[in-house]
Amino acid sequence: MVKVYPSASRQVVDLGWLRSRPSFSFGQYFDPDNTAFSVMRVCNHDEISGGRGFGPHPHSDMEVVTIVLSGQIKHEDNLGNAVVTPAGGVQRMTAGTGIVHAEYNASETEELSLLQLWFMPRERGLAPSFESKHYDPDKLTNALLPVVSSEGSEQVAMIHQDMTIYLSRLEPGKRLGFKQAPGRSAYLYVMEGQLLVNGTGLAEGDTARITDTPALELEASGPSFLMLIDLP
Numbered sequence: 001m002v003k004v005y006p007s008a009s010r011q012v013v014d015l016g017w018l019r020s021r022p023s024f025s026f027g028q029y030f031d032p033d034n035t036a037f038s039v040m041r042v043c044n045h046d047e048i049s050g051g052r053g054f055g056p057h058p059h060s061d062m063e064v065v066t067i068v069l070s071g072q073i074k075h076e077d078n079l080g081n082a083v084v085t086p087a088g089g090v091q092r093m094t095a096g097t098g099i100v101h102a103e104y105n106a107s108e109t110e111e112l113s114l115l116q117l118w119f120m121p122r123e124r125g126l127a128p129s130f131e132s133k134h135y136d137p138d139k140l141t142n143a144l145l146p147v148v149s150s151e152g153s154e155q156v157a158m159i160h161q162d163m164t165i166y167l168s169r170l171e172p173g174k175r176l177g178f179k180q181a182p183g184r185s186a187y188l189y190v191m192e193g194q195l196l197v198n199g200t201g202l203a204e205g206d207t208a209r210i211t212d213t214p215a216l217e218l219e220a221s222g223p224s225f226l227m228l229i230d231l232p
Contacts, residue, residue, distance in 0.1 A: 007205025017052040038231035042118035053104030059095035071112035077101035092157035096126035170220035193224030
């Protein structure tokens with residue numbers, strides 16, 4: 001089943017320095033029927049003004065992924081990490097037994113655009129850790145490029161959960177196939193363009209939660225930028 005959540009159904013948060021579009025309950029927005037999908041808890045599309053960000057705050061027992069779409073983000077934590085990640089980069093933070101971190105727009109003038117994603121880990125009480133990885137943007141064209149997975153690699157961040165995050169830029173008329181094992185789910189976010197998913201149309205800003213669908217066919221109606229997450 002492909003259940004589409006139109007862009008207009010997502011919440012809009014505007015604090016002046018932060019413009020955010022959460023897909024699940026987050027902060028002051030709470031919907032008891034929209035708190036999670038599989039192990040996924042947060043999918044926020046954030047735009048952050050120059051020189052602004054989130055000051056030091058704690059987390060525990062959560063896998064936090066940040067995908068930088070434009071601009072650059074600076075991460076600092078109590079483990080001693082101080083890393084700037086530009087567009088084309090992915091951060092993965094394992095909060096585990098507890099971590100205090102801060103995230104800022106590394107530029108005073110350029111806007112920062114990112115996806116912030118939270119997932120439940122496969123087990124509680126992991127040792128806190130952080131990494132920043134960079135993928136090759138050219139490899140996104142008409143392909144599903146893994147940028148986060150349970151195994152990780154030189155250009156793929158490693159996450160403590162049985163899942164994979166893919167990014168893709170599809171040219172008009174191009175198609176991609178994706179197969180899933182029985183019992184698994186998928187989350188799809190169309191960041192740019194328009195897409196057909198097994199014949200169901202998704203416009204820019206739409207998301208879909210996909211269950212009991214072993215094979216997906218993705219076809220771009222125009223130039224499209226998408227994220228697909230394979231979930232347990």
